[in-house]
Amino acid sequence: MPTFANITHEADRSGLQFLVIGGHAVAHHNYPRTTEDTDILVSSDDREAWLELADRLGLKVFHDGGTFLQLTPDDSAAWRLDLMLVNAVTFAKMIAAAESGKLEGQTVLVASLEHLLALKFHALKHARGIRVLKDMDDVVNLVTNNRVDVKAPAFRELVLKYGTAELYEKLSGLCSE
Amino acid sequence: MEPPNSTKSSPASALNEAVTPYRVAQSPAPELEFPDWSGQVRPAPTATMEDMHRLSLSLMKQRTLPPDFYERRLKAKVAVEFHL
Numbered sequence: 001m002p003t004f005a006n007i008t009h010e011a012d013r014s015g016l017q018f019l020v021i022g023g024h025a026v027a028h029h030n031y032p033r034t035t036e037d038t039d040i041l042v043s044s045d046d047r048e049a050w051l052e053l054a055d056r057l058g059l060k061v062f063h064d065g066g067t068f069l070q071l072t073p074d075d076s077a078a079w080r081l082d083l084m085l086v087n088a089v090t091f092a093k094m095i096a097a098a099e100s101g102k103l104e105g106q107t108v109l110v111a112s113l114e115h116l117l118a119l120k121f122h123a124l125k126h127a128r129g130i131r132v133l134k135d136m137d138d139v140v141n142l143v144t145n146n147r148v149d150v151k152a153p154a155f156r157e158l159v160l161k162y163g164t165a166e167l168y169e170k171l172s173g174l175c176s177e
Numbered sequence: 178m179e180p181p182n183s184t185k186s187s188p189a190s191a192l193n194e195a196v197t198p199y200r201v202a203q204s205p206a207p208e209l210e211f212p213d214w215s216g217q218v219r220p221a222p223t224a225t226m227e228d229m230h231r232l233s234l235s236l237m238k239q240r241t242l243p244p245d246f247y248e249r250r251l252k253a254k255v256a257v258e259f260h261l
Binding site for chain 1: 198199200208209216217218
């Protein structure tokens with residue numbers, strides 16, 4: 001059964017970098033919640049190397065969406081791993097701003113709050129149904145628990161760049177003290 | 178029970194007070210390029226008829242009722258209806 005320790009060890013051995021995003025990153029940034037899988041961000045340049053690593057660890061490709069890979073372990077009790085691919089330039093910028101965190105006892109790089117919010121705003125632009133509620137809940141709690149000033153021009157700029165004006169209006173209403 | 182005007186902080190507000198306000202520092206906003214990641218699918222946990230059958234058997238084994246309880250109840254019901 002591949003644990004997260006196996007994955008980090010294999011990634012280190014192969015010289016592959018990754019950034020923790022998703023539920024574990026949300027928890028790192030002061031909003032602990034349950035999650036069913038581990039989401040990591042990787043460079044699209046490393047796609048093949050990650051597929052080889054997954055194969056070595058017995059992780060099967062459940063779904064290859066081109067821009068993402070959903071991997072499933074043989075053991076249903078083990079973590080499912082989702083790889084989100086971004087271009088090398090974006091990946092380098094996000095790695096440079098990343099924070100150090102712990103996941104299953106492993107020291108990992110976690111997306112900065114600013115970048116995590118940008119990812120969430122981007123996700124909300126495409127999300128449908130129950131996914132909207134989940135991402136909105138994350139954003140509201142990240143903003144509230146980290147005391148992010150929603151009225152600050154830089155925050156508005158971030159929402160407008162990766163989300164929508166409608167999203168900014170909603171957040172302003174939900175998160176204003 | 179807390180009096181109505183208690184000033185004691187809730188766990189949520191205590192956390193809030195302990196956290197340094199975060200400032201989105203980067204202006205202009207960072208130039209990051211995210212692809213469309215929609216279309217992710219994970220199967221919701223599902224149970225087949227076989228799973229349900231196994232679960233029923235397992236639950237029946239835990240019953241304290243006699244195994245012919247429902248049969249006897251049905252017979253009794255039929256008898257009553259017939260009598261009426």
